[in-house]
Amino acid sequence: MQLFETSINIKGMKFDHPFTFKTISEMSPDELLGCWVNLRDDGKGPHEWAGLMRFYRDHMMGARGAYSVHGYIWFRLRPLKELWKAWGYTIEPTYELKSLKQAPGLGLEWELIISADTAEEVLGEIDRNISLAKHTAARAITLLQNDARRKQFLSQGKN
Amino acid sequence: MIRDTEFTLLTGLPKEAEPPFKPIRGPKPIDRDEEDFEHSDS
Numbered sequence: 568m569q570l571f572e573t574s575i576n577i578k579g580m581k582f583d584h585p586f587t588f589k590t591i592s593e594m595s596p597d598e599l600l601g602c603w604v605n606l607r608d609d610g611k612g613p614h615e616w617a618g619l620m621r622f623y624r625d626h627m628m629g630a631r632g633a634y635s636v637h638g639y640i641w642f643r644l645r646p647l648k649e650l651w652k653a654w655g656y657t658i659e660p661t662y663e664l665k666s667l668k669q670a671p672g673l674g675l676e677w678e679l680i681i682s683a684d685t686a687e688e689v690l691g692e693i694d695r696n697i698s699l700a701k702h703t704a705a706r707a708i709t710l711l712q713n714d715a716r717r718k719q720f721l722s723q724g725k726n
Numbered sequence: 727m728i729r730d731t732e733f734t735l736l737t738g739l740p741k742e743a744e745p746p747f748k749p750i751r752g753p754k755p756i757d758r759d760e761e762d763f764e765h766s767d768s
Contacts, residue, residue, distance in 0.1 A: 633729050639736075662742040669736070676737035682730040696733045707739050714743050 583671055584619055591621055598623045613653045617641045617670065620679065633682045634689045640697065641667055642704040644674040647711070656715045658722045675704055
């Protein structure tokens with residue numbers, strides 16, 4: 568097993584992603600090409616990127632098949648109350664961000680499944696999808712800031 | 727060749743964060759029959 572991320576936190580991965588950990592543990596070394604994981608989180612920033620992907624080769628009729636990836640990308644955010652405060656707003660939100668389904672925390676979450684003839688094609692597709700996720704995350708931050716600004720403005724108007 | 731690719735947003739923003747835009751509608755059209763036009767001309 569090759570580790571694409573040398574700072575892999577096996578203990579954290581086992582705790583936060585037990586199903587993926589179990590899947591990887593049970594895979595044959597002939598199938599599993601590697602795992603990329605980034606669970607470094609100091610919990611101090613208002614938002615952070617994290618990801619977990621396993622790379623493997625499908626076996627068809629005993630022959631090695633496509634290069635495949637299955638994984639998740641997370642744009643983890645602090646609770647909305649803390650976000651708005653960090654952005655300088657004094658009002659408190661009346662709603663909260665959604666909980667992630669495949670990892671602890673709040674924010675945005677994507678599932679990624681790719682299968683291709685070459686590893687280069689897989690990596691290119693990962694790169695393209697991460698760009699899409701970054702675009703969506705940037706739009707989400709803009710929406711949240713606009714909402715906070717609008718509600719701050721309305722709040723001041725009432726006073 | 728890419729054989730399969732799926733990139734799915736599993737968790738997005740809550741709907742409350744979306745801007746409360748409502749579709750802009752023009753004035754409601756006034757129903758006029760022929761008689762109305764005749765009166766307006768006089």
